[in-house]
Amino acid sequence: MSPRTIARLVRGSTAFNTLNVRTVxxxxxxxxxxxxxxxxxxxxxxxxxxxxxAVIQRGRTPADGKIDVRLPTxxxxxxxxxxxxxxxxxxxxxxxxLDPVNGLSGQKQRLRMLGYQIGHDxxxxxxxxxxQNFRFERSVLDFQADHGLFTDGTANAxxxxxxxxxxxx
Amino acid sequence: xxxxxxxRNDRQFIVPVRFARAVTGLSVRDAPDVDDRGFAMxxxxxxxxxxxxxxxxVGITESDTVRIKILREDIEDTAVLFVTSTxxxxxxxxxxxxxxxxxxxxxxxxxxxxxxxxxPVKIQVRLGTRTGPVLGELEPHVFQLRRLRVFAHFxxxxxxxxxxxxxxxxxxxxxVNDVWRAAGIELTFAERDVQIEVVNGLAxxxxxxxxxSGAPPTFNEFSTIINLRPDANAINVYFVRxxxxxxxxxxxxxxxxxxxxxxxxxxxxxxxxxxxxLGHYLDNDTHSETDGAGNTVRRDIWVLRFLMFTFxxxxxxxxxxxYKNDVGYGxxxxxxxxxVKDFAxxxxxxxxxxxxxxxxxxx
Numbered sequence: 001m002s003p004r005t006i007a008r009l010v011r012g013s014t015a016f017n018t019l020n021v022r023t024v025x026x027x028x029x030x031x032x033x034x035x036x037x038x039x040x041x042x043x044x045x046x047x048x049x050x051x052x053x054a055v056i057q058r059g060r061t062p063a064d065g066k067i068d069v070r071l072p073t074x075x076x077x078x079x080x081x082x083x084x085x086x087x088x089x090x091x092x093x094x095x096x097x098l099d100p101v102n103g104l105s106g107q108k109q110r111l112r113m114l115g116y117q118i119g120h121d122x123x124x125x126x127x128x129x130x131x132q133n134f135r136f137e138r139s140v141l142d143f144q145a146d147h148g149l150f151t152d153g154t155a156n157a158x159x160x161x162x163x164x165x166x167x168x169x
Numbered sequence: 170x171x172x173x174x175x176x177r178n179d180r181q182f183i184v185p186v187r188f189a190r191a192v193t194g195l196s197v198r199d200a201p202d203v204d205d206r207g208f209a210m211x212x213x214x215x216x217x218x219x220x221x222x223x224x225x226x227v228g229i230t231e232s233d234t235v236r237i238k239i240l241r242e243d244i245e246d247t248a249v250l251f252v253t254s255t256x257x258x259x260x261x262x263x264x265x266x267x268x269x270x271x272x273x274x275x276x277x278x279x280x281x282x283x284x285x286x287x288x289p290v291k292i293q294v295r296l297g298t299r300t301g302p303v304l305g306e307l308e309p310h311v312f313q314l315r316r317l318r319v320f321a322h323f324x325x326x327x328x329x330x331x332x333x334x335x336x337x338x339x340x341x342x343x344x345v346n347d348v349w350r351a352a353g354i355e356l357t358f359a360e361r362d363v364q365i366e367v368v369n370g371l372a373x374x375x376x377x378x379x380x381x382s383g384a385p386p387t388f389n390e391f392s393t394i395i396n397l398r399p400d401a402n403a404i405n406v407y408f409v410r411x412x413x414x415x416x417x418x419x420x421x422x423x424x425x426x427x428x429x430x431x432x433x434x435x436x437x438x439x440x441x442x443x444x445x446x447l448g449h450y451l452d453n454d455t456h457s458e459t460d461g462a463g464n465t466v467r468r469d470i471w472v473l474r475f476l477m478f479t480f481x482x483x484x485x486x487x488x489x490x491x492y493k494n495d496v497g498y499g500x501x502x503x504x505x506x507x508x509v510k511d512f513a514x515x516x517x518x519x520x521x522x523x524x525x526x527x528x529x530x531x532x
Contacts, residue, residue, distance in 0.1 A: 083297065
């Protein structure tokens, strides 16, 4: 939660009122994973964040490609633009839980979080389901290669441990 | 349609694009397989210089124009994409003209211009314009063509020769060259470079008999065949009717091996087999398929895609889940990727660089 100060609501008050709006960092990157610097961020993306149809944020991504997206509503839209015209939209919602890393859905959730490209199947359309498919195996292999692990495409104990470390949970 | 993203643990990374081979099915000369294994770039030979690229690599023979496919993983189909080169003197964009917009099928054409030492280049996918934000990167490696002369021998064993014809050899070697084009390696064959060989006294008429899994292994007949009038200045390929254990056979130059150098091909061997055996000839072993305990564990979609997968021993038909049976070359077909990247976790990785080094002195 990130506190945001807003105008005083009570005439004569000497204190500001505080409205807590959840903020989540969205990293647009050329490659997945937690960057150690700005070496993989997508810089210069023109963006808007919309909540309930209203634009609540706008700007361009800095060198690390990160947007701190405010979520005053359960779902917001991040819109990428080119010269003011919409190029691509992302519907963002937040889930407060991660499934266990020793299960397929938990592994897919972490891979997806880190930017590995697991597709858009599943009830939420974000690739997280309980199906072992080509994209999942490819993402596990990508993750293993990126972290110096033996590449066999199975989310074994070493891979699960590294997934937990990289995802922070 | 908007892309759905469910943010967990208060962070989310989005990687919009990746690169892939432009075609499926057997190798095609102008559509190399893209080494999209991971986004890290692996260990680089000193001659490649340093690069901050992150993504896929691809090999291109100097002056060739190849097709590469851009996959929209996490960006909408309607987004206008452009593709540019960071150094057109090394590799340049041929199509779409002007770099964009990238067509709906995602296929662009890149020319490998010049093989420079220590001059890395990046092909970049950009959003909206030629100068738009860089969404993804491909690192091409441009190679001068190294030609390897081939000498063909038709071997009659105890009176039975191969059914393969001289007329078929040109197409056969051309198909092999399609596989190796991305590595900048080409077999050159002239129809005058053919000899008929006769050998008698082998165990079975028309057959090369071996016991490769014996202790010790037995390959005396292989040794006999590859010493039949070899041309000292060529890769000698010996065509026989059949073999009891293999479709084709050779040994790496760097391992204990029979006296002499040569490759034996049976009638049943297709171009893939010679391409694979050429890989051995150029010092590549099959990729590691075992874990630290020596158990054979790898049946993943990468190892199945390697040209140097031990298909003859293990095959990959009817694997589960079913998606493993098509790694981009057709259902039940072996792959023909010659890895450009070299990951330390696979001590036998980096086939392309190893092959080019050996191609300087193949015989």
